[in-house]
Amino acid sequence: MWIYTLKRVGLSIVIVFSALFVLFALLRFLPGDPITIALGPRATPEAIARYSEKMHLDDSTLVQFLVYARNALTGDLGTAVFSERSVATMVFEVLPFTLLLSVAGLGWAMLFGIPLGCFAAVRPNTLLDRITGIISIGTIAVPSFVVSIWALLFFSIELGVLPAIGAGEPGDSLDQALHLILPAFAVGLGWVGYLARMVRASMLEVMGENYIRAAQAFGLPRQTIIYRYALRVAILPTITLIGIGFGGLLSGAVFAEIIFGRPGVGRLIFDSITGRNFPVVQGAVLVITAIYIIVTLIADLVVAKLDPRVRESL
Amino acid sequence: MPTIKLTRRQVLASSLAAGAAGAFGVVPSFGKAQDNVLYVRFDSDLAVIDPGYMVGGVDIETQKAVMPSLVEYATLPDGALGWQATVYCNSVTQRDDLHIDFELKPGFMWTNGYGELTADDVKYSFERMKTTDWSGNFDPMERVDVSGPYTGTIVLNTPFAPFPMVTLAAGPATVLSRKAMDAVGGQFTTEFPATCGPYVLQWAPQQRITFLPNPEWTGPAPAFSEIRALIIEEDRAAELAFEAGEVACTEITPATVARYGDTPPDGSSIKVAGALQYMWMGMNTEHPKLSDIRVRQAIQHAVDVDSVIQGAYSGTTEKSNGIVCPGLVGHRTATKYSYDPEKAAALLEEAGVSGLELDIKTLNVQERILAAQIIQANLGAIGINATVTPVDSGPFWEMGSEAAGEQWKDLELWIMRFGTAPDPYECTQWFRRDQVGVWNWERWSDDEFEALYLEGLSETNSDRRNEIYLRMQEIMEDTGAYLWINHEPETFIYRNDVAIDVYPSGEMDLRDFRPA
Numbered sequence: 001m002w003i004y005t006l007k008r009v010g011l012s013i014v015i016v017f018s019a020l021f022v023l024f025a026l027l028r029f030l031p032g033d034p035i036t037i038a039l040g041p042r043a044t045p046e047a048i049a050r051y052s053e054k055m056h057l058d059d060s061t062l063v064q065f066l067v068y069a070r071n072a073l074t075g076d077l078g079t080a081v082f083s084e085r086s087v088a089t090m091v092f093e094v095l096p097f098t099l100l101l102s103v104a105g106l107g108w109a110m111l112f113g114i115p116l117g118c119f120a121a122v123r124p125n126t127l128l129d130r131i132t133g134i135i136s137i138g139t140i141a142v143p144s145f146v147v148s149i150w151a152l153l154f155f156s157i158e159l160g161v162l163p164a165i166g167a168g169e170p171g172d173s174l175d176q177a178l179h180l181i182l183p184a185f186a187v188g189l190g191w192v193g194y195l196a197r198m199v200r201a202s203m204l205e206v207m208g209e210n211y212i213r214a215a216q217a218f219g220l221p222r223q224t225i226i227y228r229y230a231l232r233v234a235i236l237p238t239i240t241l242i243g244i245g246f247g248g249l250l251s252g253a254v255f256a257e258i259i260f261g262r263p264g265v266g267r268l269i270f271d272s273i274t275g276r277n278f279p280v281v282q283g284a285v286l287v288i289t290a291i292y293i294i295v296t297l298i299a300d301l302v303v304a305k306l307d308p309r310v311r312e313s314l
Numbered sequence: 315m316p317t318i319k320l321t322r323r324q325v326l327a328s329s330l331a332a333g334a335a336g337a338f339g340v341v342p343s344f345g346k347a348q349d350n351v352l353y354v355r356f357d358s359d360l361a362v363i364d365p366g367y368m369v370g371g372v373d374i375e376t377q378k379a380v381m382p383s384l385v386e387y388a389t390l391p392d393g394a395l396g397w398q399a400t401v402y403c404n405s406v407t408q409r410d411d412l413h414i415d416f417e418l419k420p421g422f423m424w425t426n427g428y429g430e431l432t433a434d435d436v437k438y439s440f441e442r443m444k445t446t447d448w449s450g451n452f453d454p455m456e457r458v459d460v461s462g463p464y465t466g467t468i469v470l471n472t473p474f475a476p477f478p479m480v481t482l483a484a485g486p487a488t489v490l491s492r493k494a495m496d497a498v499g500g501q502f503t504t505e506f507p508a509t510c511g512p513y514v515l516q517w518a519p520q521q522r523i524t525f526l527p528n529p530e531w532t533g534p535a536p537a538f539s540e541i542r543a544l545i546i547e548e549d550r551a552a553e554l555a556f557e558a559g560e561v562a563c564t565e566i567t568p569a570t571v572a573r574y575g576d577t578p579p580d581g582s583s584i585k586v587a588g589a590l591q592y593m594w595m596g597m598n599t600e601h602p603k604l605s606d607i608r609v610r611q612a613i614q615h616a617v618d619v620d621s622v623i624q625g626a627y628s629g630t631t632e633k634s635n636g637i638v639c640p641g642l643v644g645h646r647t648a649t650k651y652s653y654d655p656e657k658a659a660a661l662l663e664e665a666g667v668s669g670l671e672l673d674i675k676t677l678n679v680q681e682r683i684l685a686a687q688i689i690q691a692n693l694g695a696i697g698i699n700a701t702v703t704p705v706d707s708g709p710f711w712e713m714g715s716e717a718a719g720e721q722w723k724d725l726e727l728w729i730m731r732f733g734t735a736p737d738p739y740e741c742t743q744w745f746r747r748d749q750v751g752v753w754n755w756e757r758w759s760d761d762e763f764e765a766l767y768l769e770g771l772s773e774t775n776s777d778r779r780n781e782i783y784l785r786m787q788e789i790m791e792d793t794g795a796y797l798w799i800n801h802e803p804e805t806f807i808y809r810n811d812v813a814i815d816v817y818p819s820g821e822m823d824l825r826d827f828r829p830a
Contacts, residue, residue, distance in 0.1 A: 050447075082362045082503070085504060149554075157557045163558075164554055165544060165551065166521060261555065
């Protein structure tokens with residue numbers, strides 16, 4: 001297990017640096033002059049000179065990358081172009097909102113999706129199985145931004161029972177929870193279907209295994225067989241999926257953050273890309289990438305702990 | 315460890331109670347006006363609020379709520395846009411072409427113990443601006459002479475009639491505290507070292523900017539106990555927030571103006587703050603396909619601009635006849651050309667042109683792409699085969715720039731929109747001879763235009779200025795290089811229990827928001 005863990009951590013570090021380099025290069029290849037985009041078409045020569053100096057735009061791309069990588073290694077993510085605020089501060093002041101949204105979104109999806117998958121798997125090819133299949137595919141197929149707007153129109157404008165915009169009053173947990181409901185619903189709905197389909201497929205496979213048949217032959221209660229023996233094994237690929245999904249939501253929830261006017265890392269990255277605020281983009285993506293890799297690493301380690309065969313595969 | 319145990323029956327009962335409360339309208343009020351708290355929408359987060367290095371927009375709206383200035387926009391008795399002294403001044407008077415006298419009211423105190431607002435603060439602030447990113451606004455200013463604690467004179471280095479409108483009433487003329495600025499090293503980004511306004515500022519990045527009453531304020535009491543500006547970047551989301559009752563005022567898009575039509579949601583009204591933007595289709599006079607003026611004139615006659623405005627903007631914007639915007643001196647009310655496809659075809663035939671293929675470039679914005687497509691259809695009707703090429707903002711703003719390479723030589727037609735200050739000098743400057751290959755992408759120049767531009771800067775007689783700018787636009791139109799399209803307005807929707815004040819450039823002046 002230790003060797004597996006070390007290999008997996010080493011791989012994660014390589015992935016972080018690769019992602020950083022690719023992103024850095026991509027940002028430089030965006031069409032248009034970054035100065036014109038960042039400062040507007042009528043920027044003064046003084047502002048252009050200051051922006052170029054701050055962004056090291058007169059240096060080669062390689063030098064720019066090395067400067068950034070060196071600073072990042074020492075924990076210095078730089079400062080924003082205009083406001084000169086610390087990028088680390090900017091990222092970490094909105095990160096909790098994104099983490100909360102991701103946990104809430106994926107959390108409710110797990111609460112509904114996993115039982116839904118189990119429910120379908122123990123009644124294969126029945127009418128109920130087909131209905132859950134339709135529900136699952138339906139939630140996957142509907143684009144999340146459509147769900148967001150629909151939920152906003154219905155619950156906030158038509159019924160007026162849930163708030164539409166923002167993250168709630170600071171210090172007011174109830175208000176913040178109410179502001180979380182619609183974004184979490186929108187973000188998590190597609191995952192209900194994913195998780196249900198994944199759990200159903202895994203469960204069907206596991207339910208045909210000899211040890212399950214043996215348990216049934218011994219007369220163990222049905223609930224015990226499903227939840228204690230079958231689901232415990234069938235859940236393994238789902239854990240990996242949840243890890244990937246959580247990481248994806250950290251930056252992928254940007255649509256919900258924009259539509260619901262919530263602070264978040266995805267929105268910070270989106271705004272910074274459109275404004276060519278490279279230090280913020282790079283810093284935020286670095287943090288997100290690191291969290292993503294940590295989460296998937298944890299998921300992989302959990303799976304490896306539960307399934308020894310996985311340890312041999314790396 | 316204490317635990318909460320709920321039976322299934324209890325959970326069901328709680329859910330039913332919550333549902334019943336919702337059904338009978340016993341629901342929380344989310345962000346609506348409570349305890350004289352006003353909620354408005356800001357369309358972006360703060361960037362830099364130092365007037366010397368700001369980005370604009372929200373930065374200016376924030377400055378206006380918490381910082382002093384000498385002059386503000388005002389609607390004159392004749393309905394035209396003008397300026398007046400702010401609450402901070404007893405008077406601001408243009409003594410002659412080169413001198414503007416001002417007298418501050420005594421007793422306005424800076425926060426954080428930086429003393430009283432004085433004429434020396436004005437001198438420091440304006441002279442400092444000459445060395446900042448926004449120095450261009452202060453180029454015509456020589457210096458500020460201080461004659462007393464509250465009195466002084468702004469001295470111009472050349473007669474410049476628009477100075478009060480385009481500089482003093484705008485964001486760059488925010489007054490700072492000299493002592494506070496010295497204490498922070500002469501520059502700041504997102505935290506004022508000292509403020510002097512009816513409100514003070516609290517900022518939650520990406521969430522809201524809260525304006526609370528300033529306990530040291532000695533001017534007229536602020537109308538609200540708190541103003542919360544929610545940061546909602548997406549226009550449609552802001553409109554939904556308004557409909558949900560979570561903000562009392564927001565800017566809306568032309569599409570939404572059309573959707574509401576004459577019947578905005580109950581209890582709300584729509585206000586057009588101004589239309590300081592002008593859009594046109596430009597033609598590159600040096601492109602071989604367009605070098606014959608008859609071809610350009612044919613294009614002017616071929617396009618039905620009314621259809622463009624109806625189709626792309628649902629009829630919600632004002633047709634333009636030049637670059638000077640409505641409400642300003644020099645605004646044109648008619649063009650010399652008109653929609654006449656037969657005349658357009660005749661001009662093409664006279665020029666010996668057939669099978670002409672042209673490319674229309676536009677920013678990748680829904681309304682402008684639609685406008686380009688309607689123009690494309692109009693051109694097709696006279697035998698011009700046009701293609702529409704949407705371009706992202708980065709490459710778009712370089713298309714006609716000589717500094718960006720040789721691509722300007724391939725530029726044929728493009729849809730362009732500029733914003734402007736509330737004075738005609740500002741919009742004419744981009745079409746001068748020295749702007750060819752910079753912003754004059756149509757690439758023409760004219761001696762009379764140059765002379766009139768200089769005359770317009772120093773002329774203070776409004777009738778003469780009107781003549782000057784009308785003639786300048788006529789010269790532009792006579793080049794055949796311009797098809798005037800529209801002036802897009804800055805339109806706001808607001809609840810009827812609030813009286814709003816919005817600049818013609820679309821910035822809210824929260825100091826003057828009041829309960830209606």
